[in-house]
Amino acid sequence: MNAMQDYHSGLNDPNSRKFEIFSYLPEMSDEHIELQIKYIINKGWVPAIEHTEPNNVDGHYWYLWKLPMFGESKVNNILAEAKTCHRIHPTDHIRLVGYDNKKQSVGTTMVIYRGPIKF
Template structure:
């Protein structure tokens, strides 16, 4: 495969998040990313959307952001709960940086099949 063909494939692929160009993350890699968000002091937030609306600017928030959350298990449990409630939706985790007022990290944990 030529480099140009590879670049063309990349340019037409829709990516939903930071790690969209990588293979799916393992469960341990997801936990490592949650731990990183918490270690940075960022606020974890969970969002979901049906795949047909995945390129929209706004996704529906699952509960309120987890201000001051220090327990990786709580965030992981809420990701699972959101996925159970909306199995056909994409579910993503965002780490909001309060200092820069921006997203420090954002990645899809579960891909919907809708």
């Protein structure tokens, strides 16, 4: 059996904290974000954008950026909203959510832009 890798993280080192899907990977490029948006659309899920301050990331409440994008199937429109949210809130973490409206749950969620952490 292969040894498991330990990702060192802790409350005393905010830059080490991991959260959401893909947070152990390098930041996503626009092309990677587009692929995730396509996945959400192909699953029939409702895309949404949320944001929060980096120091509040462990809280349970993220701010909803506008309303979920019901019926939106254009990747460029969804990516544009994410970029606009990031431009207006440059120090916040921005995440992409795919709501599964049939199961009434979240199908996927991932941080696509990370804000700087300050103490």
